[in-house]
Amino acid sequence: MFTAYDEKRQLFCLLDQSEVPNDQMKQLVWHCPICEEAVLYRAGGKNRPHFSHYSNSSCAGSAETKEHREGKERLYAWVKTFAEEVEVEKWLPMIDRRADVWFRYRGVHYVFEMQCSPVDRMAIRERTLAYESQSIQVLWVLPAELMKRTATAIYIQEWQQEACFQTGSFPPQLMYLGQQLSIATLSAYMSPRKFIASWSSLPLTPSGFSLLIHDHLSVKNEPKAQLFYKQQSRYGKVKLQTAFSQHVQERLYRYKSPLYLHPAECGWFVPGQVWVSEPPVVWQTYVWLSLIESEQHEFHEWINDELAEVMKWLGMSERQAIRLMSQYVQLLQRLHGQKPNDTLLPTLELSFPKSADEAHRQDRQIYARLPVTFKKTL
Numbered sequence: 001m002f003t004a005y006d007e008k009r010q011l012f013c014l015l016d017q018s019e020v021p022n023d024q025m026k027q028l029v030w031h032c033p034i035c036e037e038a039v040l041y042r043a044g045g046k047n048r049p050h051f052s053h054y055s056n057s058s059c060a061g062s063a064e065t066k067e068h069r070e071g072k073e074r075l076y077a078w079v080k081t082f083a084e085e086v087e088v089e090k091w092l093p094m095i096d097r098r099a100d101v102w103f104r105y106r107g108v109h110y111v112f113e114m115q116c117s118p119v120d121r122m123a124i125r126e127r128t129l130a131y132e133s134q135s136i137q138v139l140w141v142l143p144a145e146l147m148k149r150t151a152t153a154i155y156i157q158e159w160q161q162e163a164c165f166q167t168g169s170f171p172p173q174l175m176y177l178g179q180q181l182s183i184a185t186l187s188a189y190m191s192p193r194k195f196i197a198s199w200s201s202l203p204l205t206p207s208g209f210s211l212l213i214h215d216h217l218s219v220k221n222e223p224k225a226q227l228f229y230k231q232q233s234r235y236g237k238v239k240l241q242t243a244f245s246q247h248v249q250e251r252l253y254r255y256k257s258p259l260y261l262h263p264a265e266c267g268w269f270v271p272g273q274v275w276v277s278e279p280p281v282v283w284q285t286y287v288w289l290s291l292i293e294s295e296q297h298e299f300h301e302w303i304n305d306e307l308a309e310v311m312k313w314l315g316m317s318e319r320q321a322i323r324l325m326s327q328y329v330q331l332l333q334r335l336h337g338q339k340p341n342d343t344l345l346p347t348l349e350l351s352f353p354k355s356a357d358e359a360h361r362q363d364r365q366i367y368a369r370l371p372v373t374f375k376k377t378l
Ligand SMILES: [Zn+2]
Pocket: 032, 033, 034, 035, 036, 037, 053, 059, 060, 061, 062
């Protein structure tokens, strides 16, 4: 930690003080702002001076790694160059959380959360919701060491997907902190762990942050990668392991179709796919069937009927589910020549390809009509 209470219960931040002699600091008594326990001032060696708990502490602030501390320090130094107000390790008693780097920029409150170790994906979601309840936008940042990539793809774990979505960027992006900020923009689904991504990097300069929040408004779709994914799913490469995929297959049996002969309109990437751990072929076939079977003609009526089921099967919040469903319905609208944002649901025809080869031909026709970009307002 970089902050502690001094003997007068004043909050002392090491990152804001440059010249305090170590001997003097070590003689003072310091207390943790979270648990109020006494903490040690540590300085010397390669580490930047910091406060740390005694080894038997159970405080949430006691398990901090060097990596996490260094990430916070770099983010704090950067944010100071452009923010109207900034605080490292800001304590937010209303939500019982300590933000890594809290700041205000153009009147909006943000928090950089540096996540260095794997966590439960629900923890990422809950923390984000807690901040949002205080009108704070969270920007999740991972250390560059966790970046697993090739030139065009990114490999991410579940909790990283969650961080990617929860950052609220659109299209879904994941940020990695090294000497600069590396940003992966996800543009096609390949498997629950692999996405096609494009990469950019942002220098940690005063203008960098406004570029980050303003310049990334649309995602270039990667139809080629998508077609490859569709081809694999046609020829039996998509495994049906989850209860949800079995449920979808059972529904399809009513129409005497195996899943690999799903309609060509199913299985394409929409940006919200990053929130789902089910393959697009599976969940979109589910939605497609639901649209076919629904008596409703308007999107809002249909979603009213379906929301609870979608949330249950896909394990999503209401907000996520509505966003994902509207993205997919809009894709269907475009494919049927309707205007996106039309409130009417597209009229779908109940027919299935008869063979994988026929299906693949149909997929190629759809592929030619896919939108190139997804706009922020989807
Ligand atoms: Zn503590």
